[in-house]
Amino acid sequence: MSKLLLVLMRLAHPLPLHLLRLAGSALGWVLHTAARERRHIADANIRACMPELDAPGRARLIRQTFRCFAQGFIDRAVLWHAPAARLRILIRVRGAEHLAACADRPVILLAPHFVGLDAAWARLTLDRRMATMYANQKDAAFNRALIAGRSRFNDPVLLSRQDGVREAFRAMRSGLPLYYLPDMDFGPRDAIFVPFFGIPAATVTAVPRIAGLAGAAVLPCVTALTAQGYEVTIHPPWPDYPSGDLEADTRRMNTFVEQQVRLAPAQYHWLHKRFKTRPPGAASLY
Numbered sequence: 001m002s003k004l005l006l007v008l009m010r011l012a013h014p015l016p017l018h019l020l021r022l023a024g025s026a027l028g029w030v031l032h033t034a035a036r037e038r039r040h041i042a043d044a045n046i047r048a049c050m051p052e053l054d055a056p057g058r059a060r061l062i063r064q065t066f067r068c069f070a071q072g073f074i075d076r077a078v079l080w081h082a083p084a085a086r087l088r089i090l091i092r093v094r095g096a097e098h099l100a101a102c103a104d105r106p107v108i109l110l111a112p113h114f115v116g117l118d119a120a121w122a123r124l125t126l127d128r129r130m131a132t133m134y135a136n137q138k139d140a141a142f143n144r145a146l147i148a149g150r151s152r153f154n155d156p157v158l159l160s161r162q163d164g165v166r167e168a169f170r171a172m173r174s175g176l177p178l179y180y181l182p183d184m185d186f187g188p189r190d191a192i193f194v195p196f197f198g199i200p201a202a203t204v205t206a207v208p209r210i211a212g213l214a215g216a217a218v219l220p221c222v223t224a225l226t227a228q229g230y231e232v233t234i235h236p237p238w239p240d241y242p243s244g245d246l247e248a249d250t251r252r253m254n255t256f257v258e259q260q261v262r263l264a265p266a267q268y269h270w271l272h273k274r275f276k277t278r279p280p281g282a283a284s285l286y
Contacts, residue, residue: 091231
């Protein structure tokens with residue numbers, strides 16, 4: 001099934017964006033209807049993080065989440081196959097001057113898990129060689145397609161999370177900006193519990209640790225799905241970061257992600273078990 005879907009995505013990439021977005025909306029409806037477990041995960045996440053929403057409000061946000069997730073997935077037909085000229089039109093970048101100003105030092109682009117994260121990567125690699133880390137997918141065909149799609153421009157360095165942060169550190173020291181996604185639950189290894197929407201969340205500490213070792217600037221990079229395509233916002237580097245207090249630095253990172261989620265909650269990856277790892281004795285949210 002995944003091979004057929006990947007073939008269809010390759011064939012569909014020349015289609016106008018509005019048709020791809022309609023296809024994404026339809027796929028989102030199918031997934032929302034069929035993926036009962038993911039609906040449960042999204043509901044548990046949103047119930048915990050946004051208790052101010054009543055049941056109809058949560059249901060509405062979950063439907064919007066599935067639609068945005070599916071649209072972002074279908075848009076990979078364009079991101080992985082369309083020519084560079086089309087990507088430059090569809091993906092706008094704000095704040096590129098902040099990245100340019102850090103050309104003389106290592107850089108971490110901190111990218112929260114919004115549905116447009118692949119769009120930012122595709123657009124930024126049009127102009128420079130970069131490095132990133134990715135999680136191996138269970139489906140081998142999709143994993144190969146993901147790696148190929150993210151490797152199209154300027155010979156980027158793609159590192160599996162199994163490679164560890166040492167290789168990422170080396171890539172940065174060689175002058176490559178590191179596009180890093182810090183806000184998923186990868187278990188207790190190299191993680192500490194800090195609040196995310198007020199809930200203790202196992203959060204990787206790689207960003208402050210790598211930044212401290214490499215003397216890197218940390219620039220948040222947030223991508224929004226828009227009717228015209230995507231808008232990538234590169235924020236100024238965080239001052240006094242890392243501070244040397246690992247917990248405070250990790251907490252600061254989660255606070256920023258939370259602030260951005262509140263601006264576009266339907267575009268966040270609520271379908272992931274963000275609170276899968278729990279403090280000792282704490283009950284599962286799922």
